Amino acid sequence: MHGDNRLPRSLAETAGKSESCAGCPNQQACATGTAPTGPDPAERMATVKHKILVLSCKGGVGKSTFRYMRAKHAKNNNFGWSPVYVNDNLGVVSISLMHSESDDEPAIWRGPRKNDLIKQFLKEVHWGDHIDYLVVDTPPGTSDEHITLVQCLLDTGIDGAIIVTTPQEVAMADVRKGVNFCKKIGVSVLGVVENMSGLTQPLSDVKFMKLTTETGSSVDVTQDMISCIRENAPELLDGVFAWSQVFDSSGGGAERMCEEMGVPFLGKVPLDPQLGRAAERGKSCFEANKCSVSAPALKSIIEKVVASIKMKEDLSGGENKETP
Amino acid sequence: MENGEIPENANEHCPGPQSETAGKSDSCAGCPNQEVCATAPKGPDPDLVAIAERMSTVKHKILVLSGKGGVGKSTFSAQLSFALAGMDHQVGLMDIDICGPSMPKMLGLEGHEIHQSNLGWSPVYVEDNLGVMSIGFMLPNSDEAVVWRGPRKNALIKQFLKDVYWGEIDYLVVDAPPGTSDEHISIVQYLQATGIDGAIIVTTPQEVSLIDVRKEVSFCKKVGVPVLGVVENMSGLCQPLADVTFMKVQSELGLSVDVTHEVISCLRKNAPELVNVLAYSEVFDRSGGGAENCSFDPQLCKAAEQGKSCFEGDNKCSVSAPALKSIIEKVVALIKDEDGAHQ
Numbered sequence: 001m002h003g004d005n006r007l008p009r010s011l012a013e014t015a016g017k018s019e020s021c022a023g024c025p026n027q028q029a030c031a032t033g034t035a036p037t038g039p040d041p042a043e044r045m046a047t048v049k050h051k052i053l054v055l056s057c058k059g060g061v062g063k064s065t066f067r068y069m070r071a072k073h074a075k076n077n078n079f080g081w082s083p084v085y086v087n088d089n090l091g092v093v094s095i096s097l098m099h100s101e102s103d104d105e106p107a108i109w110r111g112p113r114k115n116d117l118i119k120q121f122l123k124e125v126h127w128g129d130h131i132d133y134l135v136v137d138t139p140p141g142t143s144d145e146h147i148t149l150v151q152c153l154l155d156t157g158i159d160g161a162i163i164v165t166t167p168q169e170v171a172m173a174d175v176r177k178g179v180n181f182c183k184k185i186g187v188s189v190l191g192v193v194e195n196m197s198g199l200t201q202p203l204s205d206v207k208f209m210k211l212t213t214e215t216g217s218s219v220d221v222t223q224d225m226i227s228c229i230r231e232n233a234p235e236l237l238d239g240v241f242a243w244s245q246v247f248d249s250s251g252g253g254a255e256r257m258c259e260e261m262g263v264p265f266l267g268k269v270p271l272d273p274q275l276g277r278a279a280e281r282g283k284s285c286f287e288a289n290k291c292s293v294s295a296p297a298l299k300s301i302i303e304k305v306v307a308s309i310k311m312k313e314d315l316s317g318g319e320n321k322e323t324p
Numbered sequence: 325m326e327n328g329e330i331p332e333n334a335n336e337h338c339p340g341p342q343s344e345t346a347g348k349s350d351s352c353a354g355c356p357n358q359e360v361c362a363t364a365p366k367g368p369d370p371d372l373v374a375i376a377e378r379m380s381t382v383k384h385k386i387l388v389l390s391g392k393g394g395v396g397k398s399t400f401s402a403q404l405s406f407a408l409a410g411m412d413h414q415v416g417l418m419d420i421d422i423c424g425p426s427m428p429k430m431l432g433l434e435g436h437e438i439h440q441s442n443l444g445w446s447p448v449y450v451e452d453n454l455g456v457m458s459i460g461f462m463l464p465n466s467d468e469a470v471v472w473r474g475p476r477k478n479a480l481i482k483q484f485l486k487d488v489y490w491g492e493i494d495y496l497v498v499d500a501p502p503g504t505s506d507e508h509i510s511i512v513q514y515l516q517a518t519g520i521d522g523a524i525i526v527t528t529p530q531e532v533s534l535i536d537v538r539k540e541v542s543f544c545k546k547v548g549v550p551v552l553g554v555v556e557n558m559s560g561l562c563q564p565l566a567d568v569t570f571m572k573v574q575s576e577l578g579l580s581v582d583v584t585h586e587v588i589s590c591l592r593k594n595a596p597e598l599v600n601v602l603a604y605s606e607v608f609d610r611s612g613g614g615a616e617n618c619s620f621d622p623q624l625c626k627a628a629e630q631g632k633s634c635f636e637g638d639n640k641c642s643v644s645a646p647a648l649k650s651i652i653e654k655v656v657a658l659i660k661d662e663d664g665a666h667q
Contacts, residue, residue, distance in 0.1 A: 106391075106504040106539035108546065111474030112360045114505070140393040140502060141423035142469045143477070166394070169629045173466065174424045181469035199561060199607060200571075207604040208565070210597075221601055228595040229587065236572070236587055241580070242603065243569040244561060248626045277609050280531050 041122040044080075045156040048127060050309055051134045053149070053161040053187065055178050079126035086282075093125050111144035118148050140174075142181045150185050159309050160190035162266070167194055167249035172257050179261050190305055191266035194254035196247055199271040200293045203240045241293075246271055264308070267301045269294050331357055372517055374486040378444075379518040381492045382416070384659050387511065387523040387549065391536025393502035396557035396618075397526040399628045400648075401499035402430035404524075406633035407652045409454040413494040416447060418484055419458035420511060421501035422477045423470050428460035432631020436461055444489035450631075457488050474506035481510050502536075504543045512547045521659050522552035529559055530608040552658050555651055561605045561620040562643040568603050602643070618647040 045051070083091030095107060095117060107114075127134065139145055150158070161182050165175040175192060182189050208225045209218040229236050258265035269275075272294035278285045285291035285298060331341065337351035346352070347362025355361075379385070388404070390397040398421070405417040419427035428434050428448075436448045438461045447455030459470065459480060490496065500507055512520070523544050527537040537554060544551050570587045571580040591598050607620055621644035627634045634641035634648065 106543045106546075108504045108509060108543055110360065110506050110509060113356060116356045142471045143423055144473045144506075147471060147473060168625055170398075170426050170429055173426075173429065176467040177424070177469040180467055181471055184469065184471070199605060201605050203570070205605060206568075208598070209562075209602045209604055210600075211602060218602070221598060224595065225591070225598055225601070228598065229590055232594050233586060233590045236570070236583055236590065239573040240583065240587075241571045241573065242605070243571055244563055244567060244603075244605070244622070246561060246607070246620060246622055246625075248622060248629060251629075271607060273605075273607060273609060276530055276607075280609060 041119075041152045042156050044122060044125065044127065045134075045153065047130050048134045048156075049130070049132045050159045051136065051153060051157065052159055052190065052305070052309075053136045053138060054164065055138055055146070055161050055182075056140055056164045056174070080123075081125045083125060083127065091127065091131075093121055115144055115148040118145060119152060122152050142177060146181070150187060154186065158187050159312070160188040162190050162305060163192045163263075164195055165192060165254050166196045166247050167253040168247040169251045171247075172251060172254070175254065175257060176261065179263055189263040190308055191264035191301075192254045192258050193266050193301055194249075194268045196271040197249070197253070197268035199244045199246045200241050201273070203237065203242055205273075206242045264304075266304050267297060269297045269301070333357070371482055371486055372514065375482070375514055376518050378486055378488065378490065379496075379515065382490060382496045382518075383494045384521045385496045385498065385515060385519070386521055386552065386655070386659075387498045387500060388526065389500050389508070389523050389540050389544075390502050390526045391504075391538075391540040392527065392533045395502075395526050395528045395533060397502070398426040398430060398499050399624065400524070400526050400555060400557065401497055402427065402628060403624075403634050403648055404652055404655070405431070405454055405456075405495075405497050407635060407649065408495050408497070408656070409451055410633065410635055411656070413453065414492060415454045416490045416493045416496045417454065417456045418488075418496060418498045419456070419460065420481050420484065420498060420507050422459050422472060422480060422507065424501065425458045425460035427456055427458040427499060430628050430631055431456050433461070434466070434631075438462060441489065445483075445487050446489060455490065455493075457484050477506055478510040481507060482514060485514050504539060508543065509547075512549060516548075520549050521662065522550040524552050524655065525554045526557055527554060528608050529556055533608075550662075552655055553651075555618060557618050558608060558620045559618060561603075561607050561622075563603050563622065565599065565601050565603050567622070618651065619643050 081093070083093045084097050085091045109117075136149065138149065161178075163175055163178045163182075165171045179189055179192075206222075207220060208222045210221045211218050226237070254268075255265045270293050272291055274291045275285050275294040275298075278291055285295045289295075291298075331338070333356050335351050335353075335355040338355065339345045339349050339351065341357070341361050343349075347358050347360070352358045352361065386404075388397055388401040398419075401417065401419075405415050409415045417427060417431070419425050428436065431450045431454075433448050433450060433456060438448065438457070439446045445457070447457045448461055449455045460466065463470070498511060500511065523540075525537055525540045525544075527533045541551055541554075565588075568584070569582060570584045572583045573580045588599065604619075621641055623640040623642070624634050624644040627641055634645045
């Protein structure tokens with residue numbers, strides 16, 4: 001059961017050849033490698049300054065916060081595949097930008113096929129002469145995609161992983177697995193983000209309903225509520241937000257888990273319907289000032305991540321990549 | 325789909341995935357499927373016979389799927405199982421989310437282990453009529469990540485089907501991880517011969533989830549699994565007013581002050597009938613509903629984390645339990661109708 005969980009320390013060198021690989025169904029593939037075309041990922045990654053993985057292990061916690069624009073990859077014969085550019089300095093690569101069929105077509109792929117595509121993304125995509133950050137959005141879990149990604153990138157250096165979670169215990173269980181996964185494979189944990197940390201809404205977005213217990217039906221009493229407050233305590237209507245916990249964090253949430261596991265806690269992001277809307281429209285939450293509740297929290301977290309990466313870079317004297 | 329057909333991305337002279345030379349012939353060199361074809365078993369799988377035998381005592385099989393993660397699929401699977409057991413059916417719950425098994429926690433069975441008898445592996449029983457199988461019971465340390473590629477996950481799913489002694493049960497509920505990959509392909513392949521009554525797809529209201537639901541529906545159509553229906557979870561947040569905190573922002577300083585007490589006092593003094601109301605908020609942007617829906621209920625979340633049924637006890641899940649009950653009754657009726665039609 002646990003034999004193959006002990007991944008070889010240097011995944012590229014001993015994959016498929018070490019003793020712990022004996023009998024593993026992937027032994028042959030790891031030892032010989034499958035064969036996507038294109039240069040070694042190391043060559044492509046030579047122009048990438050920092051690589052950040054975004055993990056969660058649990059789904060639906062808010063890892064992917066933006067929607068990809070609909071466009072196809074333009075194949076550039078000289079340099080490889082071109083990302084789709086949102087603006088001059090933000091390029092995106094995704095399988096959903098490659099499908100020529102409708103969005104409804106599922107990718108019913110087993111692991112090896114998914115691994116091949118990930119390797120192609122790493123070998124074929126021309127990111128440009130210089131990018132500062134490569135952010136990799138991963139699916140939930142700790143399976144093929146994660147193993148392949150780390151195997152391909154570990155030699156060129158991964159700055160670290162950010163783990164996103166929600167407050168409840170059942171999500172914490174998966175985050176602990178995620179932290180242990182990172183420790184096992186030698187990827188440092190930049191920190192944990194607790195998303196959907198309570199719902200904050202302007203009072204005007206809340207509806208109030210009174211249940212009539214006999215019939216089980218409900219009556220909208222929002223107007224009555226607002227009128228009552230306006231007549232008797234009007235100061236309570238201006239600038240008032242309703243806050244609800246939503247996901248139980250009585251277990252201490254991510255902050256406590258981070259203390260226990262010795263990893264940085266980056267911060268909490270409240271559940272903000274505006275953020276959801278911005279994400280669905282492919283917009284940054286930092287423009288138009290609509291995500292007044294979530295944007296400041298996200299900004300603070302991102303600043304911490306950038307500072308942490310810079311500090312590591314400074315400490316290692318600017319050499320943040322292993323020489324391949 | 326691996327059923328003998330030549331895959332779309334295969335090399336020009338592909339011998340076919342089921343051929344003896346699949347993955348090994350000269351024409352396979354460089355094909356993206358080469359490794360899969362070379363290592364996958366050819367011809368009828370002998371384990372399918374053992375699976376068919378085990379499944380012969382299972383009356384109905386329901387898959388619980390979701391395109392997207394975090395929509396409440398596992399919570400739904402757990403509560404569905406509690407509800408069916410509450411109706412005096414014999415129920416088995418199989419957790420095939422190998423990387424993120426939630427069922428032990430959601431059924432209040434953390435720390436339990438699987439025992440073997442001469443009949444096979446024994447599920448862990450919550451009640452006499454509700455048994456659960458999950459990799460969660462097999463991990464010495466629940467914080468340990470299960471870092472397995474597809475083939476190993478498939479092998480365990482197969483073992484769950486051929487080695488577990490379920491006994492005579494009315495319903496086998498299978499909780500899958502999100503997506504349409506190894507686990508989903510495998511469970512459908514392994515159960516194809518014995519039949520799956522259908523799949524329930526769980527989603528949340530926002531468009532990014534619905535895109536994945538459509539993919540999931542497509543998957544079911546492609547593999548011939550009927551869709552029993554779609555459940556829209558987290559359909560707005562509904563809470564007693566007592567659970568809401570009111571904060572007033574003092575704009576000069578950007579600080580906020582808790583004014584909950586003032587709000588409630590105002591209502592109590594001037595409109596006491598409004599103190600016991602429900603506060604309803606739309607959390608995820610709705611893009612046209614459609615499915616039977618179930619509200620966000622923090623009490624349901626608590627019940628799930630404590631491994632309790634939302635239908636029992638002091639009825640704390642007042643918001644979600646009725647919706648879930650209605651959905652589950654529809655599912656049972658649908659399956660009964662199908663039974664009747666085939667007799």
